[in-house]
Amino acid sequence: MTQSASALEIEVWRGAEEGSFQTFKTPRREHQTVLDVVTEIQREQDPTLSYRFACRVGICGSCAMVVNGRPRWTCRTRVSEVLENGNHIRLEPLRNLPIVKDLTVEMTAFFDKWKNARGYFEPGEKPAGDFAVVKPDSKKRRAVDESIECIGCGVCYSACDVVEWDKDYLGPAALNRAWTLVNDVRDQGNAARLDAISKSEGCQACHTHMNCTQFCPKGIAPTYSIAGLKRKVWWRAFWGIS
Ligand code: SF4
Numbered sequence: 001m002t003q004s005a006s007a008l009e010i011e012v013w014r015g016a017e018e019g020s021f022q023t024f025k026t027p028r029r030e031h032q033t034v035l036d037v038v039t040e041i042q043r044e045q046d047p048t049l050s051y052r053f054a055c056r057v058g059i060c061g062s063c064a065m066v067v068n069g070r071p072r073w074t075c076r077t078r079v080s081e082v083l084e085n086g087n088h089i090r091l092e093p094l095r096n097l098p099i100v101k102d103l104t105v106e107m108t109a110f111f112d113k114w115k116n117a118r119g120y121f122e123p124g125e126k127p128a129g130d131f132a133v134v135k136p137d138s139k140k141r142r143a144v145d146e147s148i149e150c151i152g153c154g155v156c157y158s159a160c161d162v163v164e165w166d167k168d169y170l171g172p173a174a175l176n177r178a179w180t181l182v183n184d185v186r187d188q189g190n191a192a193r194l195d196a197i198s199k200s201e202g203c204q205a206c207h208t209h210m211n212c213t214q215f216c217p218k219g220i221a222p223t224y225s226i227a228g229l230k231r232k233v234w235w236r237a238f239w240g241i242s
């Protein structure tokens with residue numbers, strides 16, 4: 001990796017809910033990612049720095065942080081995309097989740113909400129005996145394809161103002177997951193799922209701010225998934241269609 005002359009100035013949140021920023025200087029290198037910088041700080045300067053990553057290639061969803069005020073996956077965010085004033089980056093843990101330490105947050109509430117939205121496959125009492133044939137150009141298949149690639153990174157959850165105001169709100173990722181299952185022709189759990197997501201903390205609480213859609217690193221649009229769920233809930237309430 002080529003090293004360039006100017007050093008980076010990295011402000012990093014240290015502590016938990018109470019804490020302060022600590023500034024580190026690290027070498028500026030060609031093509032480096034934000035995750036590379038955090039790893040270099042931890043390995044070369046302070047082994048007590050806490051952060052998370054696993055795959056480094058945008059698959060596992062574990063490396064998300066707030067970078068200069070915006071939630072991002074850090075393994076696929078180049079330093080050159082986010083620098084302020086030539087050499088400055090501020091790193092904070094994701095918002096809307098309790099901080100364990102430094103850049104690491106507790107994700108339990110985030111994944112519990114997937115469960116509360118019944119964001120898991122329901123094969124029913126008599127699962128189909130054969131593979132389902134789902135045409136790639138069918139409306140339901142296309143709806144699933146648009147929303148299925150979620151990596152559970154929490155970026156959308158961190159960006160959502162409604163999650164900040166209402167800690168019970170299921171949030172964009174769990175509702176997006178529910179939407180993929182609502183459109184899965186093999187699944188048999190939609191009645192209970194629509195009950196779950198139509199409660200006060202469900203899809204109707206979304207204010208359509210679009211932050212989730214704007215920041216999702218996978219290009220998913222949870223706002224549209226949630227709009228689809230709202231339509232389903234209305235159709236079911238007025239016409240009994242689910
Ligand atoms: S569109 Fe809904 S879920 Fe997405 S950020 Fe806005 S309020 Fe949150």
Ligand code: SF4
Nearest residue numbers: 150151153154156216
């Ligand atoms: S919808 Fe996008 S931002 Fe939200 S958890 Fe999934 S991949 Fe991350």
Ligand code: FES
Nearest residue numbers: 056060061063075
């Ligand atoms: S480290 Fe796996 S998505 Fe970034």
